[in-house]
């Protein structure tokens with residue numbers, strides 16, 4: 128028997144965990160977050176926790192769609208530029224005026240966009256089709272009954288379901304809630320994520336690199352990914368490679384954390400602090416049949432906080448976040464849409480992939496041509512390729528070669 132490194136073993140080599148199985152395990156770790164009412168201004172990006180029924184109709188009353196004159200359409204029958212119809216103007220109705228007297232036959236009320244239609248009028252003639260008169264008006268065209276009138280309830284009828292539970296609240300959803308007079312909405316609290324990065328070679332961007340050091344990037348990148356997914360992120364960087372220091376760093380945050388995400392320190396080396404500290408606390412480590420992102424772990428720290436341990440290689444960490452964490456995080460925070468948009472695309476160049484692993488390559492999808500171009504080699508340290516990519520290509524476990532022009536599944540990242 129030969130393992131994924133090409134090394135021969137006896138029959139005791141553990142099988143790789145399937146991607147779907149690890150996804151399910153992580154999804155099962157996160158319970159739905161609590162629900163609370165929040166002011167609309169604080170709801171952007173959160174998931175609505177209950178259907179929203181319209182407390183009023185929209186528009187609430189019949190109103191004019193144009194600046195012009197409220198009239199009876201019969202009074203303008205036959206009006207043309209050559210033979211205009213002349214009507215006396217009795218009232219001015221700006222938006223907000225509600226005491227305009229009923230329109231008498233053969234007269235006009237000057238009316239503004241959004242103003243309530245006066246009783247007796249059945250249409251509006253826009254000012255551009257008239258001479259714009261104040262005392263009297265000459266209309267140069269006829270209009271159909273109902274022309275330029277916005278009817279009460281034509282957008283929303285009172286009681287109708289306007290937004291369903293699980294909707295992610297974006298500007299338009301907040302807009303319609305405000306238009307309905309709703310000031311706060313029941314929403315799920317975001318998942319509170321503690322990000323922890325270890326590694327004695329890591330230093331903060333902005334400082335000078337000493338030999339053997341690299342800049343810490345996973346923590347910042349994953350914190351941004353958590354926020355982009357609608358979660359709350361707290362970042363703990365430069366936790367020393369020491370088991371006691373690791374537990375001490377965690378302790379003050381446990382009561383306010385739903386999910387701990389670590390990166391690094393989980394593979395097969397001698398200084399794997401995450402693995403050393405979390406083994407025996409309820410976290411299990413495994414190798415998943417994917418590339419990048421093979422070394423993974425998850426569980427509950429001392430029976431409480433959910434834990435996901437991501438591999439340290441930066442591309443592995445980000446791809447693993449996309450595949451395992453992001454959908455679980457969104458589901459727990461009540462979002463019905465947990466997955467990013469998927470497309471099928473035509474591969475521009477051939478590629479090779481390892482047998483028995485699902486490969487995620489970084490690509491640029493061109494929506495105009497439906498093609499996808501690889502961004503860099505498969506190596507999981509190649510962060511610049513990820514930064515140029517707008518999608519992940521998925522090569523199934525049983526596929527080792529794809530010719531140019533093959534159809535591939537891609538997940539859009541932006």
Ligand SMILES: Nc1nc2c(c(=O)[nH]1)N[C@H]1C(S)=C(S)[C@@H](COP(=O)(O)OP(=O)(O)OC[C@H]3O[C@@H](n4cnc5c(N)ncnc54)[C@H](O)[C@@H]3O)O[C@H]1N2
Pocket residue numbers: 324325326328329341342343344345346390391392393394395396399419420421422437438439440441443507
């Ligand atoms: N003998 C084996 N070696 C390795 C295996 C294996 O199965 N057997 N797996 C390889 C794979 S695949 C991966 S992925 C990595 C995962 O390693 P770790 O999760 O233990 O991560 P580290 O060793 O701590 O770091 C890996 C790499 O990433 C850099 N790193 C780590 N954290 C950060 C950070 N916060 N910001 C930027 N860069 C970071 C670190 O410097 C290393 O270069 O293991 C392989 N090895």
Ligand code: MOO
Pocket residue numbers: 417418419420421422438440443507
């Ligand atoms: O899984 Mo590692 O993620 O191949 O670099």
